[in-house]
């Protein structure tokens with residue numbers, strides 16, 4: 001029996017202030033979408049529905065949806081974008097990948113580049129990595145003083161509250177994979193010639209810091225899951241299950257937002273096309 005999207009959502013959503021150690025969360029998620037064929041069919045259907053809802057969002061042009069994707073290397077951020085938004089017209093969805101900040105970006109506060117990429121009204125914006133890198137990689141690799149990082153959790157919450165009070169609905173997904181699954185995915189990048197380009201020796205340095213990253217994610221989940229922007233921890237060892245869960249939540253959220261086509265202030269019968 002298929003679970004309704006909000007039932008699935010309630011199983012992956014982190015309550016505000018709750019301790020949610022990743023270690024206690026199963027990256028397999030067998031009970032959510034147990035059947036692969038069904039999950040794949042649901043993802044296609046959800047992606048089509050998301051496209052239709054995006055059309056309404058654009059026509060209405062009053063609100064935006066921001067989808068934040070975070071996860072350790074190989075967790076499937078790119079693949080999620082490809083599967084969940086592959087039916088959506090390129091005009092309605094913007095995807096921003098956040099890499100190491102440029103000199104110009106570093107010359108501003110860390111949220112400057114992030115705020116500039118927030119989707120405008122009518123759009124769905126996807127962040128492939130995000131401002132959370134500023135409390136993840138920056139913390140783990142000591143790229144800023146600990147006190148600076150410490151202050152950022154509250155700053156991020158305030159920033160997201162500001163966005164949510166100004167027409168931006170925020171969905172934050174942490175793609176949760178096991179260390180063993182990451183080993184296999186990295187190995188594929190070495191073994192399969194068409195995946196060699198994805199291999200980055202720096203990923204091995206981050207893999208060696210796995211436990212540090214888990215701790216940094218635990219802090220994010222505990223401190224930045226708020227009523228206005230809760231985190232969802234998505235079991236991501238199976239790509240097809242990850243896609244089905246995320247597409248269901250994106251679709252369900254858009255349906256709840258229920259954007260509507262504006263009513264014209266004229267009647268179609270007022271005009272005659274000759």
Ligand code: ADP
Nearest residue numbers: 073098099100101128129133134137138143200
């Ligand atoms: P990806 O691994 O997401 O496919 P890249 O290989 O371009 O893409 O990696 C982006 C890198 O940029 C990651 O190692 C990430 O940790 C790093 N990065 C992102 N944001 C920041 C930041 N604010 N400060 C330092 N490094 C960052």
